[in-house]
Amino acid sequence: MDLQTHRGNLFMNTATMAFRNLLKTIHNPDRFMDVIIQPIMFMLMFGYLFGGAISGNVKNYLPIIVPGILIQTMLSAASGSGSQIREDLDSGVFDRFKSLPISHIAPLAGQLFADVLRLTVAAITSLATGYAMGWRPASGLGGIVVSALLAIFIGWSLSWIFALLGLLAKNATTVESFSLMIMLTLSFLSNAFIPIKTLSKTMQVIAYMNPITYVITAIRQILSTGRLTYDALLVLIFGVAIVIVFAPLTVWAYNRNN
Known part of the structure; x- marks a missing residue:
């Protein structure tokens, strides 16, 4: 098999696996809630309760x-990657994939690429809910698109971490519990819902140590100026660094399990 044919098969196999994982999301109420129901519920609840x-x-x-809420939703949607991988491993479906004439890495690649579409739906839902509530950013449509793309990229880069967790954990329950703890800790100990200056000195230090604080700050700057700021570039570099570090580790863990 020549290189071009191999690449074509890898692309088709990955696309097929991505479509499979999207169907699982649609038919699984828990996964569907992460990308549709949760951002709407949190936006309405937090907005009208604490506004x-x-x-x-x-x-x-x-x-x-x-x-x-946008970044919290990205964290929640990204965490679903680890749970789905662990469920597939526990069910033995990956063993069935090994008997098929498909690329060895396609099941993992399909999961990670399906995450891009799940994150896109989650981002659109979050932003559309805010817009329906009266939110009108100064940057206009251009700033909304740029901020959404940055959020989706960060969410996708974090998916590699959660995928690694799913490959290393013993069961899906452990992955879900640990992922929920990470999501709540990173989102609530940040500037996601309140200005940091309103916190105590100790809590301010913790919030400034949280990388999600800088992601949210960068997105707010984009939405207010319509431009990629210095903070946004740092966040972009941060996301690339996560992929560079965790993608090889995730592939290694995947090969070890298969």
Whole structure:
């Protein structure tokens, strides 16, 4: 088999596996909730419950909470990658894949590429909900698109970490519990829902040590200026670094399991 044919088969196998994982998301209510129901519920609940207390009214609170919910949703959607991989390993479906004439890496690659579409749906849902509540960023449509792309990329880069967790964990329950703990810790100990200056000194230090704080700050800057700021470039580099470090580790763990 020549190189071009091998690449073509890898692409088709990966696309097939990605489609399979998307179907699993659609037919699994828990996975579907991560990308559709959760961002809508959190945006409405946090916006109308805390908007008046934190910013005086919901409209003034939306520039704070929309980027926060967007990134929280990216974390939640990305964490689903590890759970799905672990479930497939536990069910033995990966053993069946090994008997098929497909690329060895296609099941893993299909999962990670399916995550891009899941993250895209989650980002659109988050931003559309904020817009329906009256959020109007100064950057206009261009800033919304750029911020969404940055959020999706960061979410996809984090998917590699959760995929590695899924490959190393003993069962799907462990992956889900650990992923939920990571998501809640990173999102709530940041500037996602409140200004950091309102926190105590100790909590401010913790929030500034949280990388998600800088991701949210970068997205807020894009939405207010319509341009890629210095913080946004740092966040982009951060995402690339995650992929460079964790992609080989995830492939290694995948080969060890298969």
